[in-house]
Amino acid sequence: MNAKLFAYAPAPESRSVVEIASSYGLFIDGEFREAAAGKVFKTLAPASEEVLSEVAYGDEADVDAAVRAARAAFGAWSAMPGAERAKYLFRIARIVQERARELAVLETLDNGKPIRETRDADLPLVAAHFFYYAGWADKLAYAGCGPNPRALGVAAQVIPWNFPLLMLAWKVAPALAAGNTVVLKPAETTPLSALFFADICRQAGLPKGVVNIVTGDGATGASLVGHPDVNKVAFTGSTAVGKQIARTVAGTEKRLTLELGGKGANIVFEDAPLDQAVEGIVGGIFFNQGQVCCAGSRLLVQESVQEELLDALKRRLGTLRVGDPLDKNTDVGAINSAEQLARITELAEAGEAEGAQRWSPPCELPGEGYWFAPTVFTGVSQAHRIAREEIFGPVLSVLTFRTPDEAVAKANNTPYGLSAGIWTEKGSRILKLANQLRAGVVWANTFNKFDPTSPFGGYKESGYGREGGRHGLEAYLEHA
Amino acid sequence: MSTPDTHSSARLSVLKTYKLYVGGKFPRSESGRVYEVTEAKSGQWLANAPLASRKDARDAVVAARKAFGGWSGATAYNRGQILYRIAEMLEGRREQFAAEVASAEGLSKAKAQARTDAAIDRWVWYAGWSDKLAQVVGGGNPVAGPFFNLSTPEPTGVVAVLAPRSSSLLGLVSVLAPVIVTGNTAVVVASKAAPLPALSLAEVLATSDLPGGVVNMLSGDTAELARPLAAHQDVNAIDLAGADAELAAELEGAAAENLKRVLRPDGDDWAAEPGLERMTAFLETKTVWHPIGA
Numbered sequence: 001m002n003a004k005l006f007a008y009a010p011a012p013e014s015r016s017v018v019e020i021a022s023s024y025g026l027f028i029d030g031e032f033r034e035a036a037a038g039k040v041f042k043t044l045a046p047a048s049e050e051v052l053s054e055v056a057y058g059d060e061a062d063v064d065a066a067v068r069a070a071r072a073a074f075g076a077w078s079a080m081p082g083a084e085r086a087k088y089l090f091r092i093a094r095i096v097q098e099r100a101r102e103l104a105v106l107e108t109l110d111n112g113k114p115i116r117e118t119r120d121a122d123l124p125l126v127a128a129h130f131f132y133y134a135g136w137a138d139k140l141a142y143a144g145c146g147p148n149p150r151a152l153g154v155a156a157q158v159i160p161w162n163f164p165l166l167m168l169a170w171k172v173a174p175a176l177a178a179g180n181t182v183v184l185k186p187a188e189t190t191p192l193s194a195l196f197f198a199d200i201c202r203q204a205g206l207p208k209g210v211v212n213i214v215t216g217d218g219a220t221g222a223s224l225v226g227h228p229d230v231n232k233v234a235f236t237g238s239t240a241v242g243k244q245i246a247r248t249v250a251g252t253e254k255r256l257t258l259e260l261g262g263k264g265a266n267i268v269f270e271d272a273p274l275d276q277a278v279e280g281i282v283g284g285i286f287f288n289q290g291q292v293c294c295a296g297s298r299l300l301v302q303e304s305v306q307e308e309l310l311d312a313l314k315r316r317l318g319t320l321r322v323g324d325p326l327d328k329n330t331d332v333g334a335i336n337s338a339e340q341l342a343r344i345t346e347l348a349e350a351g352e353a354e355g356a357q358r359w360s361p362p363c364e365l366p367g368e369g370y371w372f373a374p375t376v377f378t379g380v381s382q383a384h385r386i387a388r389e390e391i392f393g394p395v396l397s398v399l400t401f402r403t404p405d406e407a408v409a410k411a412n413n414t415p416y417g418l419s420a421g422i423w424t425e426k427g428s429r430i431l432k433l434a435n436q437l438r439a440g441v442v443w444a445n446t447f448n449k450f451d452p453t454s455p456f457g458g459y460k461e462s463g464y465g466r467e468g469g470r471h472g473l474e475a476y477l478e479h480a
Numbered sequence: 481m482s483t484p485d486t487h488s489s490a491r492l493s494v495l496k497t498y499k500l501y502v503g504g505k506f507p508r509s510e511s512g513r514v515y516e517v518t519e520a521k522s523g524q525w526l527a528n529a530p531l532a533s534r535k536d537a538r539d540a541v542v543a544a545r546k547a548f549g550g551w552s553g554a555t556a557y558n559r560g561q562i563l564y565r566i567a568e569m570l571e572g573r574r575e576q577f578a579a580e581v582a583s584a585e586g587l588s589k590a591k592a593q594a595r596t597d598a599a600i601d602r603w604v605w606y607a608g609w610s611d612k613l614a615q616v617v618g619g620g621n622p623v624a625g626p627f628f629n630l631s632t633p634e635p636t637g638v639v640a641v642l643a644p645r646s647s648s649l650l651g652l653v654s655v656l657a658p659v660i661v662t663g664n665t666a667v668v669v670a671s672k673a674a675p676l677p678a679l680s681l682a683e684v685l686a687t688s689d690l691p692g693g694v695v696n697m698l699s700g701d702t703a704e705l706a707r708p709l710a711a712h713q714d715v716n717a718i719d720l721a722g723a724d725a726e727l728a729a730e731l732e733g734a735a736a737e738n739l740k741r742v743l744r745p746d747g748d749d750w751a752a753e754p755g756l757e758r759m760t761a762f763l764e765t766k767t768v769w770h771p772i773g774a
Contacts, residue, residue: 083601083605090604131560131564135607135609135611138605138608139605142756429773470612470616
């Protein structure tokens with residue numbers, strides 16, 4: 001941090017807006033209950049390692065109870081007129097808006113991401129998602145799945161820790177709009193916002209069993225996706241687990257959508273507006289500490305502007321504020337868990353060992369909690385692990401190119417295919433590159449933009465299926 | 481009131497002066513004219529509604545035009561939220577509207593309630609279309625050449641709406657919501673015989689974050705107001721739902737002068753779920769080409 005340039009007084013958002021109970025049960029059939037085996041686990045604040053609460057650990061028996069509740073609720077929920085289902089979802093959207101600040105603080109505590117992001121990105125998008133899909137519930141005949149599309153049944157949904165409530169919204173909103181009932185398994189390290197969502201379902205008067213939430217770990221998730229009475233599996237997380245799930249559902253009639261890892265290329269041409277590009281690069285890799293599947297983790301910069309761009313980028317990184325996620329001026333918060341921090345650390349060390357040059361701005365990290373300074377690697381080759389593997393942290397790998405064809409070849413040289421960015425003033429070049437990139441989302445002169453109306457999802461090993469937009473409904477409807 | 485209440489039996493109710501709604505304000509007619517509105521069944525006096533003039537209609541067009549830029553430029557999400565807010569506000573005055581609809585249309589309490597509820601739900605239905613219609617009626621076109629080619633719907637502009645004559649609230653909402661959800665602004669001529677639910681709806685609109693001028697509500701003689709609107713050079717479209725066949729034909733002729741988009745009356749069943757026609761009738765399609773290449 002360059003203290004000479006900027007001196008900020010602390011500006012912490014108050015924690016008093018949220019009341020976290022000392023323990024939470026599983027939310028099954030409209031009620032909180034203890035796990036059948038009575039097991040619990042703790043959830044921490046990654047910024048301080050403080051224990052926030054104790055949460056029930058759901059095992060196979062609990063998953064079975066939740067699936068039964070969802071199955072029992074399915075008949076009435078799917079038969080309900082779409083206009084009535086819509087009104088439940090509109091209620092949820094409104095209650096999320098009303099409780100947005102509380103949920104933003106909660107999410108920041110449990111996840112470690114800056115309050116500026118939960119307040120300005122996560123929560124508005126959560127509400128918008130419910131609002132958008134609410135409007136689809138009574139318009140399913142227009143969704144492109146035939147004149148009389150049908151819900152699939154019980155949806156098993158397993159979500160990650162990087163955008164806990166937003167990923168819940170991406171999964172739950174279209175599922176309910178289409179008439180499915182759901183069993184959702186939030187991530188082990190970020191269960192709280194899903195449990196608060198259960199309370200929102202209560203406030204909205206949602207019929208029992210339509211939404212069930214079973215907290216736990218990977219084994220809980222495996223029981224859920226393997227349960228014989230679920231009709232649909234939706235997973236967001238790592239490619240490795242995604243492949244396991246694809247193997248699990250193979251040979252069954254379960255429908256599957258997967259939103260997995262990425263190694264997004266952010267391509268900067270010499271005619272790009274460089275200051276704007278720097279902002280996009282920073283947002284692309286340091287938003288949410290880089291723990292974003294569509295992060296622009298590979299910067300491909302045209303050789304002629306490499307020096308100029310990197311100078312500007314390093315200057316900009318010197319102004320990033322790393323620290324207390326609840327501080328309203330914080331740009332980069334905590335890494336979500338010790339495990340994730342260890343993975344980032346290991347890959348960064350591999351980057352050095354393989355010969356890339358490591359750089360971080362001078363920045364003081366807090367003594368407690370899980371932290372990783374914003375890091376840039378230059379001199380990265382395509383063979384380096386940091387150019388090939390998803391780091392899922394605030395680490396940018398810089399590669400260079402000379403021609404558009406070379407940029408495309410390098411950008412596509414990955415088993416992933418989730419996102420890409422293009423920075424140039426030339427519209428025709430943007431569109432040509434966009435056609436050539438094997439990625440599900442291409443941002444031009446912007447990055448990391450999300451909207452409920454806009455489909456999101458990957459090519460290749462970044463998964464299949466789309467979330468968001470009209471396409472997001474298809475994942476939860478049967479053509480008829 | 482069946483409960484014995486010494487106060488209410490002795491108390492004289494305060495009557496509301498019904499006014500026009502133009503540019504976000506509630507003026508009387510500039511002409512100073514009113515006409516008597518009566519209960520549909522008994523013929524009993526209900527209110528003196530403004531008998532709006534041609535000048536009021538022209539003022540309303542000016543207000544609608546002024547509001548068009550902001551409203552059509554608002555995000556679809558924002559417009560959807562505001563339409564949903566209208567439903568929320570209407571729900572809060574459900575009883576009042578049911579009573580007004582019962583008087584206006586000569587319906588039983590239960591029927592009037594059901595039509596009011598349907599009107600509320602119709603706002604919700606259209607609210608949801610704000611950010612979906614472009615996905616259903618627009619899209620990329622695979623032209624045979626190196627071009628990006630995208631068609632998107634855009635609002636046509638200021639729409640004159642002749643509200644249905646008999647369905648005072650549900651019919652009105654069914655013609656108004658599809659006009660404004662896509663970003664058009666409206667000048668509405670309420671049913672002459674049953675204008676009170678429309679004039680009260682204006683009060684709901686005024687408290688729903690809907691920018692002033694997006695909807696302008698006039699009460700008066702349909703033909704007197706419709707003629708200057710149909711001939712107005714700054715009106716882009718006209719919905720003839722509330723015109724009889726003879727008047728509709730005349731107005732359509734006048735509308736030809738500046739090629740207004742015209743939606744003819746066709747005996748709509750306001751209780752049925754609408755399709756997309758009332759929205760697409762007031763949309764333009766814009767197609768953008770851009771080369772693809774190095």
